[in-house]
Amino acid sequence: GQQVMQIPQYQHVQEGEDFTTYCNSSTTLSNIQWYKQRPGGHPVFLIQLVKSGEVKKQKRLTFQFGEAKKNSSLHITATQTTDVGTYFCAPNFGNEKLTFGTGTRLTIIP
Amino acid sequence: DTAVSQTPKYLVTQMGNDKSIKCEQNLGHDTMYWYKQDSKKFLKIMFSYNNKELIINETVPNRFSPKSPDKAHLNLHINSLELGDSAVYFCASSQGDLTNSPLHFGNGTRLTVT
Numbered sequence: 001g002q003q004v005m006q007i008p009q010y011q012h013v014q015e016g017e018d019f020t021t022y023c024n025s026s027t028t029l030s031n032i033q034w035y036k037q038r039p040g041g042h043p044v045f046l047i048q049l050v051k052s053g054e055v056k057k058q059k060r061l062t063f064q065f066g067e068a069k070k071n072s073s074l075h076i077t078a079t080q081t082t083d084v085g086t087y088f089c090a091p092n093f094g095n096e097k098l099t100f101g102t103g104t105r106l107t108i109i110p
Numbered sequence: 111d112t113a114v115s116q117t118p119k120y121l122v123t124q125m126g127n128d129k130s131i132k133c134e135q136n137l138g139h140d141t142m143y144w145y146k147q148d149s150k151k152f153l154k155i156m157f158s159y160n161n162k163e164l165i166i167n168e169t170v171p172n173r174f175s176p177k178s179p180d181k182a183h184l185n186l187h188i189n190s191l192e193l194g195d196s197a198v199y200f201c202a203s204s205q206g207d208l209t210n211s212p213l214h215f216g217n218g219t220r221l222t223v224t
Contacts, residue, residue, distance in 0.1 A: 031210070033212060033213075035213075037151075041217075042200060042215040042216060042217050042218050043153065043200070043213070043215050044215070045212035045213060045214070048210070048212060050210075086151055088153065090213075097155060097158070097166055098155065098213065099155070100145075100152075100153040100154075102150075102151075102152060103151050103152075103153075105151070
């Protein structure tokens with residue numbers, strides 16, 4: 001079946017440290033989206049990756065899509081307290097339905 | 111200038127009751143969705159409507175009935191509420207289909223069934 005695993009489930013980092021969350025699929029994806037949900041808030045779209053091996057940057061955030069289009073990662077450099085939240089990958093298996101990964105909850109220790 | 115708005119924000123009710131959640135989007139999007147987020151933060155799609163037509167209906171109990179009077183509105187009615195229905199329900203919209211369009215979420219409705 002079409003499954004996606006997102007790891008880690010939780011990540012606690014000191015402010016200023018880097019953070020990475022990974023999303024791994026058992027099947028090839030059409031594309032993948034990433035969302036951020038602040039505590040008590042709603043998911044907010046960050047980016048979409050479409051091409052094999054694609055890398056996109058948004059300030060301190062770097063998004064990668066694997067060459068086989070089966071995995072993706074989100075890396076945050078030098079975390080800040082504003083980065084707190086849950087990061088979801090949302091892989092598209094090409095079936096007109098956007099499923100969400102289980103999310104990685106990031107907490108920052110000031 | 112709210113893009114996707116849903117009401118109410120909080121809903122506390124007893125088992126067996128019937129309740130509705132309303133959603134409206136002013137983005138001009140064609141597609142609207144209902145997602146359920148449980149206590150572990152798992153986000154699961156429930157329904158999707160495109161131009162008032164149901165296109166996705168996940169394995170959701172029949173007690174849940176979506177209604178889309180027009181493409182800017184998608185309401186969710188829940189009959190005979192159960193404890194397990196407690197969750198945050200998010201409405202969302204997108205332009206076109208999900209293959210290339212980001213989702214815009216509402217602020218969520220926190221439903222608590224006692």
